[in-house]
Amino acid sequence: MFTTGFKFFFGLSAAFCAAALVYGYTTGGSHVGPVSLGWKGGVGDHIGYGVLVGLAVACLTVSLVLVSFRDADASAQARLQNLAEVLTDQPVRASFWPVVAAFGVGAAAVGLVLHPMVFVLGLALLFLSLVEWTMDAWSDRATGDAEINRELRNRIMAPIEIPVVGTLGVAVIVLAASRILLNVSKLEAVWVAGVASGLILIGAWVYTSRPGLGRRLVRILGPVAALLLLVGGVLAAVAGERDFVHHEVDTHEETGEPAVHEESG
Amino acid sequence: MTLTDSPVAESEAAADAVGAAAPASPAETIGAPRGLAQPFMTNDAAQVGRLFVISSLLLGLGTAAIGVLLSLGRTDAVAPDDLFGGLNAYFRMWTLYRVSFLLLVVMPLLLGLAMAVMPAQVGAGNAAFPRAALASFWSWKIGAVIVVASVLAGGGWGALDGVTGNESDAMALTLLGTGIMIVGLLLGAIVVATTVISLRRTGMSLLDVPPFSWSVLVTAVVWLLSLPVAIANIVVIYADLRGRPAIAFGRPESPDIWLQLDWLVEQPAVYAMAVPVLGIIFTAAGAAVGARSSRPEAMLIVVGLFGLLAMGGWSQDYFTAPQDLRDGLVYVAFGLAAVVPVVATAGGVGELAMRGSKTLDRLLDTRMLGAGAALKLLGAAALVGALRVIEPLDLLETSATWAVFHGVVVAGLVAAVAALATWPQLLFGPIQPRLARGAIVLLFGGGGLLVLADLASGFIADDPDLMALALDGSAALNVVALIGSLLVAAGLSVALFGVASALKPSAADTPEAAGSEPA
Numbered sequence: 001m002f003t004t005g006f007k008f009f010f011g012l013s014a015a016f017c018a019a020a021l022v023y024g025y026t027t028g029g030s031h032v033g034p035v036s037l038g039w040k041g042g043v044g045d046h047i048g049y050g051v052l053v054g055l056a057v058a059c060l061t062v063s064l065v066l067v068s069f070r071d072a073d074a075s076a077q078a079r080l081q082n083l084a085e086v087l088t089d090q091p092v093r094a095s096f097w098p099v100v101a102a103f104g105v106g107a108a109a110v111g112l113v114l115h116p117m118v119f120v121l122g123l124a125l126l127f128l129s130l131v132e133w134t135m136d137a138w139s140d141r142a143t144g145d146a147e148i149n150r151e152l153r154n155r156i157m158a159p160i161e162i163p164v165v166g167t168l169g170v171a172v173i174v175l176a177a178s179r180i181l182l183n184v185s186k187l188e189a190v191w192v193a194g195v196a197s198g199l200i201l202i203g204a205w206v207y208t209s210r211p212g213l214g215r216r217l218v219r220i221l222g223p224v225a226a227l228l229l230l231v232g233g234v235l236a237a238v239a240g241e242r243d244f245v246h247h248e249v250d251t252h253e254e255t256g257e258p259a260v261h262e263e264s265g
Numbered sequence: 266m267t268l269t270d271s272p273v274a275e276s277e278a279a280a281d282a283v284g285a286a287a288p289a290s291p292a293e294t295i296g297a298p299r300g301l302a303q304p305f306m307t308n309d310a311a312q313v314g315r316l317f318v319i320s321s322l323l324l325g326l327g328t329a330a331i332g333v334l335l336s337l338g339r340t341d342a343v344a345p346d347d348l349f350g351g352l353n354a355y356f357r358m359w360t361l362y363r364v365s366f367l368l369l370v371v372m373p374l375l376l377g378l379a380m381a382v383m384p385a386q387v388g389a390g391n392a393a394f395p396r397a398a399l400a401s402f403w404s405w406k407i408g409a410v411i412v413v414a415s416v417l418a419g420g421g422w423g424a425l426d427g428v429t430g431n432e433s434d435a436m437a438l439t440l441l442g443t444g445i446m447i448v449g450l451l452l453g454a455i456v457v458a459t460t461v462i463s464l465r466r467t468g469m470s471l472l473d474v475p476p477f478s479w480s481v482l483v484t485a486v487v488w489l490l491s492l493p494v495a496i497a498n499i500v501v502i503y504a505d506l507r508g509r510p511a512i513a514f515g516r517p518e519s520p521d522i523w524l525q526l527d528w529l530v531e532q533p534a535v536y537a538m539a540v541p542v543l544g545i546i547f548t549a550a551g552a553a554v555g556a557r558s559s560r561p562e563a564m565l566i567v568v569g570l571f572g573l574l575a576m577g578g579w580s581q582d583y584f585t586a587p588q589d590l591r592d593g594l595v596y597v598a599f600g601l602a603a604v605v606p607v608v609a610t611a612g613g614v615g616e617l618a619m620r621g622s623k624t625l626d627r628l629l630d631t632r633m634l635g636a637g638a639a640l641k642l643l644g645a646a647a648l649v650g651a652l653r654v655i656e657p658l659d660l661l662e663t664s665a666t667w668a669v670f671h672g673v674v675v676a677g678l679v680a681a682v683a684a685l686a687t688w689p690q691l692l693f694g695p696i697q698p699r700l701a702r703g704a705i706v707l708l709f710g711g712g713g714l715l716v717l718a719d720l721a722s723g724f725i726a727d728d729p730d731l732m733a734l735a736l737d738g739s740a741a742l743n744v745v746a747l748i749g750s751l752l753v754a755a756g757l758s759v760a761l762f763g764v765a766s767a768l769k770p771s772a773a774d775t776p777e778a779a780g781s782e783p784a
Contacts, residue, residue, distance in 0.1 A: 091391060094298045094306040098396045102403035102449075106411060109441035113434050133396065 002067060009063035016056035024049045092140050093150070101129035132157070176233025183236035306399075310380045310392030310456065313402050315692060317377025317453075318681070320406060322761050325370040325678065329754035331362045336747040341740060353428070357421035360523050361413075363530045363670065364422070367538065368446050369409050371677035372488075375541040376401075376453045378681060379481035382688045383457060386478045388466025393459040397452055405449030411442030423522035436522070437506055443526075444499045447492050454492075458485035476551075476564050477684075480544025483572035487537045494578030498525050525583045532650045532669050533599045534577020539643055539673045542680040543568050543610050546636040549683040550614045553633035554621025564613055571606035574599050592656060600654030607647045611640055631701045635683025638709040639676045645716050646672025658724075665723030668716045675712025675753060679705055682760050685767075693767040700763035704756045711752030718746040 002010075023044065024034030030041030034049065043049045104125030111119025139153030177196075181189040203221070207214030298306040304316055335358060338345035349355040384392045392398055415421075419428075420435025422443075428436070461474060461482040474482070502522050528534055547564055551557055558564055580599075582590045590596055614636060621627065649668045653660045682696075682704045689695040722742050 092308050092395055094302075094308045095396055095399075096302075096306045098400035099305045099403045102400050102407050105404060105445055105448075106407035109411065109445055110438065112441065113437045137396070 006063045006067035009059045009066060013056045013059035013063060016052050016059060020049055020052035020056060023052055093136065093146070095133070095136050097129040097133045097136065100125055101133065104129055172233075173229065176229045176236075179233045179236040180229075182241040183239055185242060308391075308395045308399075310384060310395045310398040310460075311382075311691065313395070313398040314377040314380030314382070316402050317373045317380065317405075318692065319764065320402075320409075321370050321374040321377060322681075322757065322764065324365065324409065325374070325757045326754065326761060328362060328365040328370055329750065329757050331358055331365070332750040333747070333754055335359060335362055336743070336750040339743040340747055341743075352426045353419075353421075353424045353432075356423070356425050356520070356523075357416050357419075360422045361416050364412070364443065364526075366670075366674045367530055367535070368443065368450070369412075371538045371674050372450055373405055373453075374681050375481075375484070375538070375677060376450060376457065378545075378684050378688075378692075379457045379477075379484075379541065380453065382684070382691050383478045383481055384460055384464070385691055386475045387461055387464060388469060389460055389464035392456050393464055394456050398456045401449045401453035401456060403449075404452060405446050408442045408445030408447075408449055412439055412446065415439040415442060422526060423520045423524075425520060433506070437503060440499050440503050440506070440522070444496055444503075447496055447499075451489060451492055454485035454488045457481050458489070461485075472562060472565065475544075476547035476561075476568070477541065477544035479565055480541045480547075480568045483568050484537065484540040487540060487572045487575050491534060491537055491576055491578045494581075495526065495529055498581075501525075521583075525581070528577055528581045528583075530670055531580070531666055532577075532653070533575055533580060533603065535670055535673050536571065536575035536603060536647075536650075537577065538677050539646075540568065540572050540575055542639050542643055542676050543571055543606070545680040545684050545687070546610055546640050547613060547617075549632035549680075549687045550617050550636040551621070552687055553630040553636070554618055554623075554627050556617045556621030558613055558617060559620065560616075563609070567606045567609040567613065570609075571603070574603045574606070597654045597656075601651045603647045604644075604651050607640070607644045611644065614640060631686040631698050631705070632683055634702060635679055635686060635705045638705050639680040639683060642672050642676035642679060642709065642712045642716070645713070646670075646676065649716065649720050652720075653723075660723045663723035663726050664719040666719075668719035668723065671712060671715040671719060671749075675708055675715070678753075678757065678760075679708045679712070682708065682763075685760070685764065689767070693764050694769075696763040696767045700759055700766065704760035704763060707752050707756030707759060709756075711749045711754075711756055714745050714749030714752065718742045718749060 021034050025044065027044030027048065028042065029044035029049070033041030033043045037043070037053065038049075104122045104127075106122070107125060108119050108122030111117065111122050135153055135157055139149045139156075142149050142152050181192060184192060203214075203217070206217060303312065307313060334348060337343055338348045338355065345355045346352070349358055380392055380398055384390070415435045415438035418435045418438075419432040420437075420439035422439060423436070424432065461478050462471075465471075465474065471479075471482075502525055506522070547558070580590065580596060618628065618633075627633065646669045649660075649665055649672065652658055653665050653669065682701055685692055685696050686698070686701045725742075
């Protein structure tokens with residue numbers, strides 16, 4: 001009747017309730033304050049009491065969800081629905097998120113000592129991998145069919161993943177390309193941008209005119225171009241921007257209009 | 266001849282060795298990644314286990330090389346300062362050698378064997394939480410890279426001769442890397458324990474699980490109860506080290522950092538590495554002679570008792586006076602009692618030999634040879650451990666401490682080679698018997714010499730010093746220790762070569778090659 005997940009989280013909720021009561025009374029709560037959630041009297045230390053009660057409510061909610069959905073357990077659901085065939089647990093799919101999580105932990109550790117940006121990057125990787133891992137774990141057991149599970153997972157995650165990956169991709173392209181263009185001279189920047197635009201145009205033309213060949217080319221040249229862009233961007237960022245001579249702008253004494261004295265380099 | 270069609274496999278012992286009616290790994294049926302993607306994406310815990318084994322053997326080779334250098338530094342041939350370039354560098358390598366053998370070699374090696382072998386033994390297609398198993402491996406691996414890189418950059422677990430600002434940062438990285446490694450190993454322990462507890466085939470009670478699976482369950486529990494204490498130590502040290510200004514316990518210019526963590530490599534905590542060794546000994550010996558114990562429940566008790574005696578989080582003497590802890594009844598009792606399960610294991614192996622086939626081939630089988638060698642080394646370590654806690658002998662703060670360490674570590678390595686020969690079809694394929702025997706003999710010889718040299722030096726030492734630059738008492742002992750270190754390095758090289766040979770497709774693909782030993 002009561003699933004394992006429900007019992008676990010319900011027990012946890014009860015424990016947090018008890019902890020909140022003890023904490024409330026031991027930090028100056030009145031007689032009925034901690035029991036009535038502060039409706040009648042004080043609850044002692046507000047922050048600690050609030051955190052504990054919040055945790056208790058969260059666990060209670062999770063426990064109710066779990067008992068409603070039978071712990072998302074295929075065999076339990078099959079029993080509940082009187083299905084003749086018990087849906088067995090599906091084996092997990094291959095995933096690279098555990099490795100990303102491990103790298104996130106490593107990056108956070110290194111960043112903790114060396115640079116805050118690396119630390120934040122590590123935490124971001126860790127958070128991202130935990131979200132993806134959670135969804136993968138859920139979808140593995142959503143139904144008894146691996147293909148349906150995959151579709152279910154993609155239906156939920158793709159609307160999030162595609163815009164995020166697209167945004168990150170655009171950000172990386174813009175950042176890397178801008179570093180390259182700012183590193184070379186003004187004239188060279190024009191050439192680089194022109195050649196790159198030309199290559200994109202030719203690639204697009206090949207892709208549309210000969211789809212079969214175009215797909216193969218994109219598969220091969222796409223990662224190479226992305227890698228080149230990334231490496232070029234990093235190298236250009238390390239080398240720094242070209243020297244700029246800033247405009248000296250002052251005001252014409254008589255007309256009051258700006259007068260430019262020097263060009264940029 | 267395969268293990269399954271040999272007379273050995275026809276006996277009940279084969280069920281322990283292989284795992285009866287183990288379903289095929291489901292990971293094989295759902296598009297398991299291949300090629301370069303495999304180590305990064307695999308959903309098969311057995312594959313993760315094999316990654317652990319290969320990685321830890323490779324790291325073992327590097328660690329053994331450090332051991333050779335340290336031993337060389339003890340002799341008159343080269344001064345330690347010349348060899349390492351200063352006292353701090355020597356201390357870094359001295360501590361790295363110990364931590365590395367513990368966290369980079371033996372523990373991951375045995376964890377990897379557990380992940381690869383145990384699911385099949387208990388009838389599970391795959392381990393519980395295969396993704397967590399992969400995360401465990403990569404966390405451990407990344408932690409290991411951070412530790413090694415930071416130690417080479419001037420970090421480590423404290424220093425003896427002052428530090429620069431950069432070295433303090435490197436020390437912080439070493440601590441964090443150590444913590445990540447431990448977290449990775451704990452994650453693996455959770456995977457292993459959950460598999461034995463939850464994924465046994467229907468009808469198999471905990472009392473029915475094969476010896477190795479039982480021993481890894483006990484090990485996982487011991488690690489889960491002990492290693493978090495080390496993480497707590499690391500958190501405290503890190504907070505002290507990075508505090509402004511650094512306060513008492515985290516002074517980088519002293520060995521204080523190491524002294525807060527050294528309990529991990531001393532008895533009783535060091536025995537936590539050896540619990541699975543007992544399981545391997547029982548299984549390998551049983552498979553070699555084709556017999557099963559008449560009292561399997563006694564084996565469970567023996568392994569459980571050894572696990573209980575390997576709980577070491579309490580035995581830290583940094584925050585209390587060493588004499589209060591080390592002369593205490595509990596510490597002495599733990600030290601003396603550790604001999605009991607090892608002796609009982611010897612009795613169990615003797616019973617297996619009596620019940621099973623007594624032909625010379627069986628008794629000289631690689632698995633029997635490995636089981637016997639591991640048992641002798643573990644017995645030597647437990648015996649030295651018992652002598653250490655006898656106060657009148659004055660061995661506590663001497664190199665006898667490292668005799669226990671070396672005995673346990675090399676017993677773990679020997680047992681791993683025996684495991685490679687016992688479960689070829691679950692690991693890398695059949696390892697050539699002569700290579701396996703060569704590795705066992707070299708490791709056993711090396712481990713024995715190291716134990717002897719450390720123990721003898723402990724008896725001879727006038728001025729006990731755990732971090733002595735030279736083994737006291739006799740120049741000859743230094744040479745003996747050097748030979749021991751060289752033999753251990755050679756044994757690990759042969760074991761790695763054996764694994765590499767077994768990985769050749771031509772050897773693994775032939776059905777005849779699936780067995781490790783001629784009947």
